[in-house]
Structures are given as structure tokens and as C-alpha cells.
Amino acid sequence: MIANAAGKLPTVAPQTSESRALRAEGITKHYTTSEGTITAVDSVSLDVAPGEFLAVIGPSGCGKSTLFNIIGGLVDGYEGRVSVAGETVAGPHASIGMVFQEESTFPWRTVVENVAFPLEIARVSRAERLERARHFISLVGLEGFERRYPAELSGGMRQRVAIARTLAFEPKILLMDEPFAALDEQTRLLLGDKVLQIQQQLKQTTLLITHNITEAVQLADRILVMTYRPGRVKRFVKIDLPRPRSSEIVSSEAFGRYVAKIWSDLREEASRGMQDEETCKRQSGGDGA
Amino acid sequence: MTRDRVLPAALGLGTFTAFILAAEALIRLGFVNRFIVPLPSQVAGAFARVVAEEHVVARFFMTAGEALVAGLLLTAVGISLGALLYRVALLRAACETWIAAMASAPIVLMYPLFLVIFGRSAWTIIMIGFMAGLPPVILKTIEGFAGTRQVLVNVGRSFNLTRGQQFVKILFPAALPTIFVGLRLGLIFALINIVGVEFLINFGGLGQLINDLAERYDLPGTYVAICFVILVSVVFFEVTGRIERWLRPAE
Structure with a gap:
């Protein structure tokens, strides 16, 4: 099956309007700083089909997190349009659930109270919300930890709590901003397996922001490669690896080819980013000279 | 678990005992003047007499009651003002420096003004305690919310929380540990000022007793009264600690 993907890496054609769960059109965002106006993202357009897993990858400073915040409705004052199933998004949308890069569990709530949080806001009865929360806790493999506080869990477990909490919101679209960035490589791969299992089980439309090529190839159906600042669409790459996938796929030949291909796209952008950073440091006298 | 609880308590008690024994020795050996600091053994011996003759229990409850009312006012007014200043940036920019300056002002010296307003009553004592404790509660509340x-906050926004829900469900619980630091500081300031004003206007509870005993040059009795002031402080610390653990069990 993996051998099927051994040939050319296809570039994806645009989808038809009825197949779009999420659409972003011509997203441009400028920030005004003391050094002038910076364009964080420039004319970025993307579509995500129902049940599809799209990963957005790019070097640091390419505006990935800005794009995440715009799609999630946390940032305004941008050009372009974000729509969910054809409905324009202005502000946080009930169909979009977000998982953040930073540790985001509520330290004053137990695991089950954290996961039940969106249901509490939706005024679901206590008994029902606890039952539903337990279902999602079990989905992320944290049975037995319901009464624990986040401080008693590892970083990977806390991130699973955050994922379960967002899933309990039952969003049509799951947005994740580098959710495994703070974790070690083994935990990252195993958590990737867990996310894949859940995504397949729930047929969850997912948009993952990441800078990790292995993670993107392991998880995604398609990858959007972004340029360094300003962040533009460099290329969409379809990942033709068989499903269901697990972390074992990282050792396959086809996987390696995808990683190499995406790295060749990214290397140039990452180099530009590094040079830009060095130039800034020199100009500010921060190079230690 | 038991070891974790017993060891600190044993160490604390041991250190306290060692301090008392050292004080006893220093006074007996003449390194500390016994006409300024009485022997700890004399202070211990005076407890029964002061409790029986000076109505210490009633005075204890009077001072504790004044501190409780001041503490409740501090909680209601201080936290509300802190939340208001956090929300209204202009107001915060205008007032924060003044509030910080007020924290270091010797408000107790304004007692004649309070006497004019509230008369020679418990309210004068309570209001001075309240005013003295207000700045740390306001400042720490702002710090808690801002921190x-x-x-x-973004998690709350992503779940479409209203501003009210955002405040009650996220901002307030997140700020709670810092708010409690402010409340404890406020209570310390309030208690110092309450005892100070009782002493100055010769009215009320333990402060008045300290004044009386000091004027009678009953040094062991004075120190006994001071011990009861410390007891009020200990009770309030224990109560606030329990309330905080109840509100934030994870801490």
C-alpha cells in the first residue's frame, strides 16, 4: 500500500463548494510595530473537506499562528473571508474547536471538570455532562485520571485533557496549533497515533498548524506548505499514505520521500527565516559581538 | 503524607521552643534588660492571671470581630475595586500609583479625622483598619487578573463565553491565589492598625488592654496581651488558608 505512494507527489486541485467544511479566502493580516508595518500572512486561501485532515506547515515566523487565530475568530482586522459550510465566520464560531500550543488546562479543575467545561457553559445537566466528559476522557485514553488535577499529570496527559475538552464541545472543525510542540519526540509520536485514531473514529475535520514535518506527514491527508514572512501558500501536497496510520509509518520508504520533498520546499524558507533573524540580531547588536 | 505534615510542624515548634529558651537565657544572663523584656517564664506565669482578671476572652473576640468586619469589607470593596481598575484601563492608569502610595501612608495617624466622622466607637477602629488594608487587596487583585x-482567556473565547462567564469561570479562579495574597496582606495591615487605634484611643479590645497593662508597667501581662493579638492573626491566616483551599483544592 505504501508503495502506491512511491511515484510523483500530487498537487491538489481546488475542491467544489459543496465539499468544503472550512474555507479561508485571501487572508491577509498586517501588524503595525515600532519598525513599521509587518505583513504576517498574505493572500492565504485554503479549503478543508468534511472529515479531512489538513496540516499547515511553515518555518517560524511565517504567520501560522496568526492564521490559526484568524480562522478561530480570535483575531480581527484582517482582509479576506473565513467561512464554515458557507457561513462567514466573524469571531469565535460554535462549529470550530481550538486546541492551543501552550498548556491550557484549568489548574483549578479536575480532569473531568476540565473536559466537562464546554458542556457546563452550554448548561448541560451535571449528570449528563459528567457522563459525556467521561466518554471523551476515555477516548483520549485517560480513564482512571478523572479526579486528578492537571498539576498531577504529565505534559502529554495535560494536552490530551485539552484535546478531550475541545472534543466535548463537539465542534465540526478541530483547529490545533502545534499541540505537541512542548512534548518529547516519543510522546509526540504516540499522541499523534491517538489523534489519528480519534480523527478516524469521529471523522473529525481537522486543521493542524505545525512546524514538524514528521508530524504533518504522519497525520495529514494534505499539507499546506507556507513561505517565510510574509506567509503565503507555497504548495499543497497530498499525502497518499494508507489509513489507518500509526507512528510505525514513519519508518516506511514512502514516508521518507514525503518528508524529503516537504523539507526541500521548506529548507529555502527556513534559511530565509534564519538569515532574516541573524540580520535583525546584527542590526540590534544582539549577536554578542 | 503524615511525615510531610508532622515534620514542618515539629520543626516549627522546635525552633519556637529554642527561641524562647534562648531569650530566657539571654535575659537571665543579663544580656537583655529584664525591665524592658520580661522573662518568658514570667510571661507564661502571667497568662492565667491576665485571662482571669482582664476579660481577655471578651477583648479577644472584640478585636477579632473588628478585624473580621474590616476583612469582610476588604474582601467586598477591595476585590470589586481591583476588578474595576483591571477592566477600566484609564481608571487604572489614573489611580494605581496613588493606591500604591496609600499603602505606605501611616493612615493610623489620621485617627482624629476618623474620630470626628465615626465617633469614639468600634466603627472608627474598623474603618481605619479597612483603609489601611485596602491598597494591597486592590493592587494584588489587579495583578491577579492581569497575570x-x-x-x-483564549480558551474561554473559543468556547464563546460571555464577558461575565469569562470573568466568573476563568479570570477569577485564575487570579484567586494572588487575590488571597492581597487579602492576607490586607488583613495584616488591618490588624496592626486596629490594635494600634485601640491602643491610641483607649477603646475596645486587645489594643486597649496592652495600653492599660503597659501604663501599669505590667510587662509580663503586656506580653500576654500581645500573644493574644498574635493568636487573632493566626486564626485569620488559618481561616483564609482553609477558604482558599476550599475554592482552589488543587493548590
Whole structure:
């Protein structure tokens, strides 16, 4: 099956309007700083089909997190349009659930109270919300930890709590901003397996922001490669690896080819980013000279 | 678990005993003047007499009651003002420096003004205690809200929380540990000022007793009264600690 993907890496054609769960059109965002106006993202357009897993990858400073915040409705004052199933998004949308890069569990709530949080806001009865929360806790493999506080869990477990909490919101679209960035490589791969299992089980439309090529190839159906600042669409790459996938796929030949291909796209952008950073440091006298 | 609880308590008690024994020795050996600091053994011996003759229990409850009312006012007014200043940036920019300056002002010296307003009553004592404790509660409340991690706020926004829900469900619980630091500081300031004003206007509870005993040059009795002031402080610390653990069990 993996051998099927051994040939050319296809570039994806645009989808038809009825197949779009999420659409972003011509997203441009400028920030005004003391050094002038910076364009964080420039004319970025993307579509995500129902049940599809799209990963957005790019070097640091390419505006990935800005794009995440715009799609999630946390940032305004941008050009372009974000729509969910054809409905324009202005502000946080009930169909979009977000998982953040930073540790985001509520330290004053137990695991089950954290996961039940969106249901509490939706005024679901206590008994029902606890039952539903337990279902999602079990989905992320944290049975037995319901009464624990986040401080008693590892970083990977806390991130699973955050994922379960967002899933309990039952969003049509799951947005994740580098959710495994703070974790070690083994935990990252195993958590990737867990996310894949859940995504397949729930047929969850997912948009993952990441800078990790292995993670993107392991998880995604398609990858959007972004340029360094300003962040533009460099290329969409379809990942033709068989499903269901697990972390074992990282050792396959086809996987390696995808990683190499995406790295060749990214290397140039990452180099530009590094040079830009060095130039800034020199100009500010921060190079230690 | 038992070891974790017993060891600190044993160490604390041991250190306290060692301090008392050292004080006893220094006074007996003449390194500390016994006409300024009485022997700890004399202070211990005076407890029964002061409790029986000076109505210490009633005075204890009077001072504790004044501190409780001041503490409740501090909680209601201080936290509300802190929340208001956090929400209204202009007001915060205008007032924060003044409030910080007020924290270091010797408000107790304004007692004649309070006497004019509230008369020679417990309310004068309570209001001076309240005013003295207000700045740390306001400042720490602002600090607590401002220090809430942005990602927690964003989680709330992503779940479409209203501003009220955002405040009650996220900002307030996140700020609670810092708010409690402010409340404890406020209570310390309030208690110092309450005892100070009782002493100055010769009215009320333990402060008045300290004044009386000091004027009679009953040094062991004075120190006994001071011990009861410390007991009020200990009771309030224990109560606030329990309330905080109840509100934030994870801490």
C-alpha cells in the first residue's frame, strides 16, 4: 500500500463548494510595530473537506499562528473571508474547536471538570455532562485520571485533557496549533497515533498548524506548505499514505520521500527565516559581538 | 503524607521552643534588660492571671470581630475595586500609583479625622483598619487578573463565553491565589492598625488592654496581651488558608 505512494507527489486541485467544511479566502493580516508595518500572512486561501485532515506547515515566523487565530475568530482586522459550510465566520464560531500550543488546562479543575467545561457553559445537566466528559476522557485514553488535577499529570496527559475538552464541545472543525510542540519526540509520536485514531473514529475535520514535518506527514491527508514572512501558500501536497496510520509509518520508504520533498520546499524558507533573524540580531547588536 | 505534615510542624515548634529558651537565657544572663523584656517564664506565669482578671476572652473576640468586619469589607470593596481598575484601563492608569502610595501612608495617624466622622466607637477602629488594608487587596487583585495567562482567556473565547462567564469561570479562579495574597496582606495591615487605634484611643479590645497593662508597667501581662493579638492573626491566616483551599483544592 505504501508503495502506491512511491511515484510523483500530487498537487491538489481546488475542491467544489459543496465539499468544503472550512474555507479561508485571501487572508491577509498586517501588524503595525515600532519598525513599521509587518505583513504576517498574505493572500492565504485554503479549503478543508468534511472529515479531512489538513496540516499547515511553515518555518517560524511565517504567520501560522496568526492564521490559526484568524480562522478561530480570535483575531480581527484582517482582509479576506473565513467561512464554515458557507457561513462567514466573524469571531469565535460554535462549529470550530481550538486546541492551543501552550498548556491550557484549568489548574483549578479536575480532569473531568476540565473536559466537562464546554458542556457546563452550554448548561448541560451535571449528570449528563459528567457522563459525556467521561466518554471523551476515555477516548483520549485517560480513564482512571478523572479526579486528578492537571498539576498531577504529565505534559502529554495535560494536552490530551485539552484535546478531550475541545472534543466535548463537539465542534465540526478541530483547529490545533502545534499541540505537541512542548512534548518529547516519543510522546509526540504516540499522541499523534491517538489523534489519528480519534480523527478516524469521529471523522473529525481537522486543521493542524505545525512546524514538524514528521508530524504533518504522519497525520495529514494534505499539507499546506507556507513561505517565510510574509506567509503565503507555497504548495499543497497530498499525502497518499494508507489509513489507518500509526507512528510505525514513519519508518516506511514512502514516508521518507514525503518528508524529503516537504523539507526541500521548506529548507529555502527556513534559511530565509534564519538569515532574516541573524540580520535583525546584527542590526540590534544582539549577536554578542 | 503524615511525615510531610508532622515534620514542618515539629520543626516549627522546635525552633519556637529554642527561641524562647534562648531569650530566657539571654535575659537571665543579663544580656537583655529584664525591665524592658520580661522573662518568658514570667510571661507564661502571667497568662492565667491576665485571662482571669482582664476579660481577655471578651477583648479577644472584640478585636477579632473588628478585624473580621474590616476583612469582610476588604474582601467586598477591595476585590470589586481591583476588578474595576483591571477592566477600566484609564481608571487604572489614573489611580494605581496613588493606591500604591496609600499603602505606605501611616493612615493610623489620621485617627482624629476618623474620630470626628465615626465617633469614639468600634466603627472608627474598623474603618481605619479597612483603609489601611485596602491598597494591597486592590493592587494584588489587579495583578491577579492581569497575570491570567492569555491562553486561558483564549480558551474561554473559543468556547464563546460571555464577558461575565469569562470573568466568573476563568479570570477569577485564575487570579484567586494572588487575590488571597492581597487579602492576607490586607488583613495584616488591618490588624496592626486596629490594635494600634485601640491602643491610641483607649477603646475596645486587645489594643486597649496592652495600653492599660503597659501604663501599669505590667510587662509580663503586656506580653500576654500581645500573644493574644498574635493568636487573632493566626486564626485569620488559618481561616483564609482553609477558604482558599476550599475554592482552589488543587493548590
